[in-house]
Amino acid sequence: xxxxxxxxxxxxxxxxxxxxxxxxxxxxxxxxxxxxxxxxxxxxxxxxxxxxxxxxxxxxxxxxxxxxxxxxxxxxxxxxxxxxxxxxxxxxxxxxxxxxxxxxxxxxxxxxxxxxxxxxxxxxxx
Numbered sequence: 001x002x003x004x005x006x007x008x009x010x011x012x013x014x015x016x017x018x019x020x021x022x023x024x025x026x027x028x029x030x031x032x033x034x035x036x037x038x039x040x041x042x043x044x045x046x047x048x049x050x051x052x053x054x055x056x057x058x059x060x061x062x063x064x065x066x067x068x069x070x071x072x073x074x075x076x077x078x079x080x081x082x083x084x085x086x087x088x089x090x091x092x093x094x095x096x097x098x099x100x101x102x103x104x105x106x107x108x109x110x111x112x113x114x115x116x117x118x119x120x121x122x123x124x125x126x
Contacts, residue, residue, distance in 0.1 A: 020086035028061040
């Protein structure tokens, strides 16, 4: 019972990617971002604008599971960046010149990572 050379690394990478996808799908904000981005190719705007847009995509998510304001949404999106990338959505958070939080998003939400996004196992040393 063992792994061929580098087989474990490939299995580990696939397991981590699966965990990221599950994390995005298990989060109320993650599901709302996927639904929001399915309607558009990209988004750029303030956290307040994004919060308003995501509120329309939150479905029947209970209030206790939903960020109470744009600042808390920003915190949750910071946590969700890698899981969202795993399902094909890039989320960039930055501050404008006045220090206001802004967001940029790109990619259509999919249930599985886009083709070619999976990391290949490292090459075996020569």
